[in-house]
Amino acid sequence: MGNIIKKLAIGLVIGGILVGVAKALEFPFVFQMLFLGFAMLGAVTFMLLDAPPLRTMSGAKSVVALVAFYILLCTVCIAGASFLPQFDPEEEKGKIAKILKPQFEASEKGKTEELIARAKALDEQVKALEVKLMSLGAEQVAKGPSAGAPTPPPTPPTNVAAGDFMKLGEEQWQLMECYNCHKLRGEGGKKRGPELDNIGSLLTVEEIQQKITDPKSFMAEGFEKEWEKGRMPDKFKELMEPKDILALASWLGSFKNTSVNTPRPIKKK
């Protein structure tokens, strides 16, 4: 009897320690009880070692006893387990989905909102740029040779009359800042691209268009290095409308000043 109490006490102490540790590690209550249960089971096992030996059985009796013991064990296990909280995987999945749904929706919504905001910001930028370009165009026209005459209202490029086609070409020259690299009529060319006053004698309007849309298509003789490095920007195709490119090329094609040494364009593509 003394032995049984001693083993029970040891079982309780070990169980208590296990529960304490499980609590500290934030195990759920069910698990804490499970650990206590294991400790007690261990104690009972050790108590059973002291139990008086059973009578030796044989034959059919032993088989019946074995089966009965097996049934008893199963019943205890199943009945005991049924006292524990039961988990239905479908129900658990449903719970997880419920927890995650609002978060998922929030992030989806957030994404769309962010995209809309970004699109709006971009639209604003484009509008601001358009206004800037328009005013720039108007400024350049005002600064031009007709500066003395009354300034024409800034014509939106979309409804330029046929007679103003050449003017549109000149406007594009200013707008696209070709003058930064190309000298024309003795002006511009700070960044030392070829002087273009005789380009009309060397290239057709079509070929000039090609050079503007695809700068690699022709190489100015003597500008091998610049051509290799792609000095002439490859952005005009995106920046300009086909009509503007045609106007600019037509305007440039009218420059046939043979006294200026415009380098010979060499076809590359």
Ligand code: HEC
């Ligand atoms: C950042 C400098 C730069 C700008 C801006 C630029 N170009 Fe050029 N361009 C060059 C250079 C450098 C070459 C010579 C190398 C080559 O052929 O690619 C050249 C070559 C040319 C040629 C061929 C000249 C020849 O004699 O073969 C034409 C035509 C031309 N550019 C037109 C334009 C037009 C029109 C614009 C504006 C829409 C423009 N370029 C803007 C740098 C520039």
